[in-house]
Amino acid sequence: xADRLYFRQLLAGRDxxxxxxxxxxxxxxxxxxxxxxxxxxxxxxxxxAVRDLLxxxxxxxxxxxxxxxxxxxxxxxxxxxxxxSLPGIAELLAIEQVPIHVNAAETExxxxxxxxxxxxxxxxxxxxxxEVGAIPIRLLHTPGHTPGSQCFLVEDKLVSGDTLFLEGCxxxxxxxxxxxxxxxxxQALAGLPGDPVVHPGHQYSAEPSAALSEVxxxxxxxxxxxxxxxxxxxxx
Numbered sequence: 001x002a003d004r005l006y007f008r009q010l011l012a013g014r015d016x017x018x019x020x021x022x023x024x025x026x027x028x029x030x031x032x033x034x035x036x037x038x039x040x041x042x043x044x045x046x047x048x049a050v051r052d053l054l055x056x057x058x059x060x061x062x063x064x065x066x067x068x069x070x071x072x073x074x075x076x077x078x079x080x081x082x083x084x085s086l087p088g089i090a091e092l093l094a095i096e097q098v099p100i101h102v103n104a105a106e107t108e109x110x111x112x113x114x115x116x117x118x119x120x121x122x123x124x125x126x127x128x129x130x131e132v133g134a135i136p137i138r139l140l141h142t143p144g145h146t147p148g149s150q151c152f153l154v155e156d157k158l159v160s161g162d163t164l165f166l167e168g169c170x171x172x173x174x175x176x177x178x179x180x181x182x183x184x185x186x187q188a189l190a191g192l193p194g195d196p197v198v199h200p201g202h203q204y205s206a207e208p209s210a211a212l213s214e215v216x217x218x219x220x221x222x223x224x225x226x227x228x229x230x231x232x233x234x235x236x
Contacts, residue, residue, distance in 0.1 A: 106148025144182020
């Protein structure tokens, strides 16, 4: 199946939204995932310049069939942030009517932040599987950064959003954040079988991706050996 997997990691401000100062500063990754044989594809976290992302899909001979949102923050799905109005899923839906797949705990947050209708959203539970063509994507509920943060496991790749970076993890001091929850989510990711390559939501490190085993070895968030140690280091 590996030869069928279409997977692209695109850096905002470099690969799309070129010249956008907010995109460049925030260094978000968007992901394109699909089935090369059927041409079906989804975008993970479209923001800043959705037309650019759609153009990449078209140039690659792929067609959009849905969107996956890791969480509701505007730099991932669009909305108001730091005095800026960021394009995202609302602007994409004006071009292409496709379902927006979110975790059930994030539905209302996404609706409020983006202004999209609840009927545009498809709510999912932990361990749901979304098939894009013949490519299965496993949806993992990883709360902590936000109540409905989710990661996506597709073959040997883990798209980890803002739950896990190569260095550090998502903040928990925004509304809906929970330091104890993100500890449990990080431990759940650490226990995934095999050694998937971690593809984070931002480039906050020199490399854009790394094997989970390497992240567990080098990332300071995996130093605490218990929730109590985590609380001492990070609060909660």
